[in-house]
Amino acid sequence: MEAIGYVRISKKDQSQHSLEYQEKSIRDYCERNSLKLNSLFVDDGESSYTFDRPDYIALENFIKKHKNKVKYLVVFDHDRFSRNLPEALQKIESLEKKHGLKVVATSESLDIDTTDPSVFLQRAFKYLIANQELLTIRRRAKTSARHAQESGRYINRAPFGYLNDKEKGGAKAIIVIDESKAFIIQKIYRDFLAGVPRYLIHEEVRTMGFPHSNNGAIFRILVNPLYAGLVRVCADGKIPEKIIKGIHAPIVSESQYWRAQEMLGLTKRAMKSQPKEEFPLKGILKSPCCGDNMTAGWSKGKKKYYLYYRCITHSSLNIPGAMLHDKFQELLKHLSFTQKDVEEIVSKVKEGLKGTLHIREKQLKVVKEQLVNVEARIESAENKLFDDTINGDTYKKWMRKFSAERARLLDELIYLEQDLEDSLNQELLVLPYLLNLPQIFEEASINQQHAILNEVFKQGLTFKEGMFRTPSINPCFESNRLKLKQLRLLEIEEPCSETSPVPLCGE
Numbered sequence: 001m002e003a004i005g006y007v008r009i010s011k012k013d014q015s016q017h018s019l020e021y022q023e024k025s026i027r028d029y030c031e032r033n034s035l036k037l038n039s040l041f042v043d044d045g046e047s048s049y050t051f052d053r054p055d056y057i058a059l060e061n062f063i064k065k066h067k068n069k070v071k072y073l074v075v076f077d078h079d080r081f082s083r084n085l086p087e088a089l090q091k092i093e094s095l096e097k098k099h100g101l102k103v104v105a106t107s108e109s110l111d112i113d114t115t116d117p118s119v120f121l122q123r124a125f126k127y128l129i130a131n132q133e134l135l136t137i138r139r140r141a142k143t144s145a146r147h148a149q150e151s152g153r154y155i156n157r158a159p160f161g162y163l164n165d166k167e168k169g170g171a172k173a174i175i176v177i178d179e180s181k182a183f184i185i186q187k188i189y190r191d192f193l194a195g196v197p198r199y200l201i202h203e204e205v206r207t208m209g210f211p212h213s214n215n216g217a218i219f220r221i222l223v224n225p226l227y228a229g230l231v232r233v234c235a236d237g238k239i240p241e242k243i244i245k246g247i248h249a250p251i252v253s254e255s256q257y258w259r260a261q262e263m264l265g266l267t268k269r270a271m272k273s274q275p276k277e278e279f280p281l282k283g284i285l286k287s288p289c290c291g292d293n294m295t296a297g298w299s300k301g302k303k304k305y306y307l308y309y310r311c312i313t314h315s316s317l318n319i320p321g322a323m324l325h326d327k328f329q330e331l332l333k334h335l336s337f338t339q340k341d342v343e344e345i346v347s348k349v350k351e352g353l354k355g356t357l358h359i360r361e362k363q364l365k366v367v368k369e370q371l372v373n374v375e376a377r378i379e380s381a382e383n384k385l386f387d388d389t390i391n392g393d394t395y396k397k398w399m400r401k402f403s404a405e406r407a408r409l410l411d412e413l414i415y416l417e418q419d420l421e422d423s424l425n426q427e428l429l430v431l432p433y434l435l436n437l438p439q440i441f442e443e444a445s446i447n448q449q450h451a452i453l454n455e456v457f458k459q460g461l462t463f464k465e466g467m468f469r470t471p472s473i474n475p476c477f478e479s480n481r482l483k484l485k486q487l488r489l490l491e492i493e494e495p496c497s498e499t500s501p502v503p504l505c506g507e
Contacts, residue, residue, distance in 0.1 A: 008043035228257035
């Protein structure tokens with residue numbers, strides 16, 4: 001055995017020479033040089049930037065197995081061997097030293113002296129040009145993709161809930177809504193915004209046909225702007241990433257998407273800080289002297305330990321925790337929604353529940369259609385068995401699959417046909433009682449408590465001169481401002497405007 005050949009083509013590299021052309025050139029080269037070509041390895045579709053590609057690994061294993069029997073590795077040109085300059089030169093040196101093999105291109109003479117410095121430079125220059133060409137191709141593809149993104153076009157494989165399609169009268173790619181699956185995306189957003197944990201959402205939508213089983217599937221749906229009719233334009237050098245309006249139709253509203261991002265952000269912060277039950281104000285309370293966050297801990301007294309909140313920067317500032325907690329409980333008792341706010345919240349919830357009923361009707365329609373389709377497949381399988389078109393084993397295999405699908409759809413049909421409207425009306429009756437903030441806060445977990453406090457006191461709290469202070473309060477509780485001040489529970493210290501007029505009197 002004297003020679004083996006290696007041909008490679010890659011769509012990513014935009015190869016100009018077909019596999020057939022490369023093979024013919026190698027065979028002609030071997031014939032001209034009286035070489036016996038015993039094997040030809042084909043590498044179809046893999047990138048040339050790395051040697052960690054299956055077909056090349058098979059080639060190298062073959063060389064190791066037939067060590068000292070293979071004298072030449074013939075390639076059409078060196079850029080078919082690799083486009084990575086340093087790796088290519090190292091690989092050629094390794095093959096020559098370990099296996100006594102000479103790598104030659106069809107443009108080189110068979111007796112070329114690979115130890116000659118001029119040959120090394122010539123090959124290095126070829127690999128350098130190939131490397132530069134590859135980087136140019138990649139840059140061009142990246143720029144083209146970015147231009148498509150900036151025009152609001154999504155060009156990759158459509159995510160769950162969408163289908164890949166072409167524009168009418170043109171060849172440009174576009175994504176369109178998959179009506180049979182879009183309701184699942186809407187349900188994911190609706191339930192998440194309603195406070196349902198992601199793992200529970202995942203369990204339910206899996207029974208409805210959601211295909212992804214991994215733990216991060218719901219998170220990826222929630223952070224994907226495509227579902228809101230938006231397209232993410234990737235960062236490019238000094239140009240930062242941005243999100244723009246897409247040309248495709250949205251499945252959920254932009255407001256739903258951005259609310260979900262805000263909730264995911266709160267969740268991340270809460271998970272990072274991991275507050276303890278005994279320090280509910282840790283991470284919320286700020287130092288009155290410098291504005292830094294206050295930490296909390298226990299301090300040993302003569303007979304027992306006492307809880308204190310301390311300034312991180314000024315360790316001398318300590319506030320007794322028991323006193324702070326009592327004051328804070330009193331503050332919560334006097335935070336309440338106005339009747340108008342309650343009525344507005346109930347009205348919005350009603351609108352959301354109407355949307356839920358509408359989605360449920362869509363789900364029911366899709367499930368019924370799927371059930372009719374499965375019944376038709378079962379009937380078709382029985383007819384084919386009767387006509388001897390299929391054998392008994394194939395029939396059993398099909399029936400196991402169809403029966404399992406029919407059972408799942410029947411269970412889903414029973415669930416969807418339940419009287420949801422009556423249940424939702426019952427929930428509306430008790431909704432006003434569920435808007436009691438002190439009660440909600442008391443029954444919430446510590447992470448939920450922090451999420452509530454971050455919404456009510458977005459800029460944190462300080463404690464000074466016997467009362468809590470904050471730069472601003474959520475507008476929903478603005479009506480409580482005067483009462484809280486009179487009871488010396490909370491002072492809302494609005495920052496002075498830098499553009500306020502100078503008094504006309506005095507200096």
